[in-house]
Amino acid sequence: MKRWTRAWTGVALLLFWGAGLWHVGTPAFWYDELFNVNLILGHDLPGMMTVLRTQQPYPPLYFLCLKGWAALTGARPYAPGLEPGSGLEFLLRAPSVLAGVLLLAMLVPLGRRLRLPGATSLPWLLALHPLLLWYARDARMYAVWMTLTLAAIYALTANRRWLWWLAATAALLTHYFALFPLASAAAVAFFTGGLRPPSAAGGRSRRWAHLAVLGGPFVFLLGWMLFALPVTLGFQSFGTGGPPDLATFLGLAGPDLLTARVFLEPLGRALDPRWGYGLLAAAGLGLALRAWKVPARAGIVLGAAVLGAAATFVAWQLRPVQHVRYLVWMLPLLAVGIAALPAALVGRRRDAAGRALAGLALAAALASAGLARAFITAPRTVWYPDFRDTVRLLNERALPGDAGIATAAHGVEVFTAYRSPVTFIPGPAIGERLQPEAAARLIPQGAGRVWTLLYQDEAVDPGQVLIGTLEAAGGYRVEMAYSRELRLYAYVHPGTVPPLTPRQALTATFEGGIALRGWSLHREERLIAVYLFWELLEPQTRSLSGAVHLAPDASSAPTVQRDKPVLSEYWLLPELPVGEVLPDRYEMVIPADLPPGTYPLFALLYAPDSGQRLPLMTGADRLYLGDFSWP
Known part of the structure; x- marks a missing residue:
């Protein structure tokens, strides 16, 4: 029987592994991935740490690991259109796929700690889940963050002190928002006795020792936040809008997270939102019933999900950066809640509950298969511009002496992964606004061609002063390419470029x-x-x-x-x-x-x-x- 159950779990892991790696290196990097590539390949170690400490809202662990992985595997940039691909996309996305496999495998021991009948079926619930596959096929930290957060919560339920310290510290140093579920889980564990150290002392001394065990990982986060004070106190996100209301938050936690609406909607494959809200309600009910049955262990999972979500919602009122990616840590916890419902409905008949969960999990995998296939095989341009193909066109049509300007400034990061013989200089950065005199100074003086890479330029050049300056000087377009909101133009201009003024x-x-x-x-x-x-x-x-x-x-x-x-x-x-x-x-x-x-x-x-x-x-x-x- 044990051999059969191990095989049942193994098939789910292999299914996810195969779906995660299927043509994972084929799509071009999108911008957030290109930012990661620029950080690890475009900076030495001190330079990368300086960027993370002073400019970007991310702790360092994922980038340190990815930089080491890139060095170990020989990952290198390449020039599309001028040389074959180097396998860069595959190499930098593969760790996320592996993290997804580990996350699914970890659901089994967590389910057993919660005394769920048929815990070996839990990986099937998420084996082909489109949202998990999306982040597992992305060269970013979200799949790793999900896995580390789940490992830390499991450590609390299993009373494994060193695993808690390692996993929680790693999760907190992977993403700042790990603070919300892990602090919530630790608070519940403190009151339920999770990870309480054995001690001859009683009363206040033992409580302080317990608090030290649970709070240890947060000391490392505090140390990093003090080191990165310019970011933790002063970072402002670009184009985030206002704080979300409760309905918006529930839409993110329900339809967007549980049914991957945010990714399937552009394909016309999104489920009715009522499915997402229904699954969210079922997950909450299942976790509550399991916490009633196994309070010390399931209470930790329930606290992490509910209190962690509430803390995230409050944080978004203060700094509105709402997106489903900041709730991905909830996905495996909500899956456990959904899996707990059959046990609650069947009662003490463990075999029947296990069979019910196996049927539910297999049905979820079959229902997800078509959706997963749709988004895996769809071109990434459904969601994001194709930077690689744009650089390919640039490289194939570039002439000696061409120059380039990237507006906004972070557009130059594209060329760390995708090389070009055309040298691009950065235009204005986010928070700056291009004015006519500055635009004229940006443009190289002298006859020739100037390429303009325009991406998120509306944030720094809202009046499109740069191309207006070229056109007013007599320049005209000789090359152009469009990929969603990304535009690439080549202008020929006569030489002297004065500031833009009315004719x-x-x-x-x-x-x-x-x-x-x-x-x-x-x-x-x-x-x-x-x-x-x-x-x-x-x-x-x-x-x-x-x-x-x-x-x-x-x-x-x-x-x-x-x-x-x-x-x-x-x-x-x-x-x-x-x-x-x-x-x-x-x-x-x-x-x-x-x-x-x-x-x-x-x-x-x-x-x-x-x-x-x-x-x-x-x-x-x-x-x-x-x-x-x-x-």
């Missing part, structure tokens, strides 16, 4: 203290780009949208228009300075069937929530800019 100066003031100081137009076949040069005459208290209309005549509705927030959603009007002229790009594509003729262009401002236009001081609700001739 048509004007003075027009809108109600509320916003002036338009001029405009420019650049045309490339059917694409026209109109730059409006705004100036704030007084501080603004609300965000506004701008628009450019091309109409048949002054009284007609627009034939073509472009509406967008003034500058971008990352630089709203209340955050912008008074007195600075702000270039703002509005792109329009002329319909192929537009009749030849002369068309007036208009600019306007309006409130995005109501659509109410801001009047000019003349009383008009839109400003005539000039005429556009087509073709």
Whole structure:
């Protein structure tokens, strides 16, 4: 019987291992993976530690291990289009797959500690779970973090002091958010007697010794946080939005985590959200019933899940960085809760409960198989840009003497993994805003070609000043590539590049203290780009949208228009300075069937929530800019 149960568990592990490694090296790295590659291959050890201590919100353990693994396996970057792949993607993702296998294997002893009948079936619940496979096929720390956190919780239930110290310390030094489930589990263990040291002393001395045993791993985290004080106190995430409400949080913990909605929705394969909420409720009920049955052990798991989730929710109110990846540690705990339900329903008939769990787990694996296959075989461009293919095009079409600019600055990290003969310099970094004089200084002076790699550029160049500066100097695009939000352009320009200024100066003031100081137009076949040069005459208290209309005549509705927030959603009007002229790009594509003729262009401002236009001081609700001739 034991041989059969070991084989049953082994098949689940092999199934996950095979699915995890299936073409795992085929997709290109996406940006977060490229950040990791840049950190371990683009920096020596002191440089990497300096970045983690002063700039990035991650403890060091995963990166130290990945750097050692890369050195051991000979992982190296390569130049797409100029040389064959080096196996870099496979080598750096493989540790995450191994971590996923260990996580599944660890579910069995945890289930036994909780006295779950049929604990050997637990790995089948997650063997083909799309979300676990996603993070197990990613060159990031999340699969490792999940495994270490589960190992630490198991150590508390099994009263294994050294495993608790090792696993909890490693988890805390892998991701800061490990603090929430592990502190919660340790608090429950303190009150239920988990890991209580044997001691002849009683009373207060024994409680202090118990607290020291449970709190030891957190001392290492505290030491690192003090060492990395610039990050732990001052790091601000990019584009996170406001704090989540309870409904949003439950959506992350239910449909996003348990049914992988966040990854399956772009494929059109997401389950009805009610499945996610139902599974979340079932998991909570199962953990509660098991804690009633085995309070000292299952109470630790329940506390880690419930109190850890509550602590995460509170932390997100203070620093809103909500995403399902920060809840992945809950997935195996919730799976245990779901597995506990058959035992609660069947009662003392352990054989029947074990068979019920085996059937449930096998059904979960079969139901997940099609979903897992769909996302494993789908191109990564469903979710992320293809940086490797973009660099391949760059390498195949680059000419001697070409130069490059990456906007935002972190775009240069792409070239640590994917090499190119074109040297790219970093543009403005997150938190900075590119202004015309700085854009002109960025562009190499002298005739030649300039490549622009634009990724998350709306956060640092909201008015698209960089490409406007090239175009205003007479530059024109000769190469271009698009991959989702990633754009690559090559511009030829005549040499001298002055700062971007209006070609048509004007003075027009809108109600509320916003002036338009001029405009420019650049045309490339059917694409026209109109730059409006705004100036704030007084501080603004609300965000506004701008628009450019091309109409048949002054009284007609627009034939073509472009509406967008003034500058971008990352630089709203209340955050912008008074007195600075702000270039703002509005792109329009002329319909192929537009009749030849002369068309007036208009600019306007309006409130995005109501659509109410801001009047000019003349009383008009839109400003005539000039005429556009087509073709």
